[in-house]
Amino acid sequence: MLNRDKxxxxxxxxxYYKIENGKLKRLLPICDRCGPGYFMADxxxxxxxxxxxxxxxxxxxxxxxxxxxxxxxxxx
Ligand SMILES: [Zn+2]
Numbered sequence: 001m002l003n004r005d006k007x008x009x010x011x012x013x014x015x016y017y018k019i020e021n022g023k024l025k026r027l028l029p030i031c032d033r034c035g036p037g038y039f040m041a042d043x044x045x046x047x048x049x050x051x052x053x054x055x056x057x058x059x060x061x062x063x064x065x066x067x068x069x070x071x072x073x074x075x076x
Pocket of ligand 1: 031032033034035038049050051052053054
């Protein structure tokens with residue numbers, strides 16, 4: 001039970017960053033309220049700050065918005 005693998009924790013930390021072309025790239029957005037250093041956790045369709053609880057919804061690009069344009073109301 002005490003023989004916990006540290007790699008599990010390291011894996012969690014490294015998921016905040018990604019090395020791309022030798023540069024460190026942030027994978028998670030920074031909290032708008034808390035500022036730099038406070039990363040928001042990925043919760044699928046949204047990001048949540050574990051510090052202040054601020055929730056930011058991901059911009060979802062779906063085609064359903066296009067279909068709504070077809071609903072044109074005639075003023076004549
Ligand atoms: Zn925050």
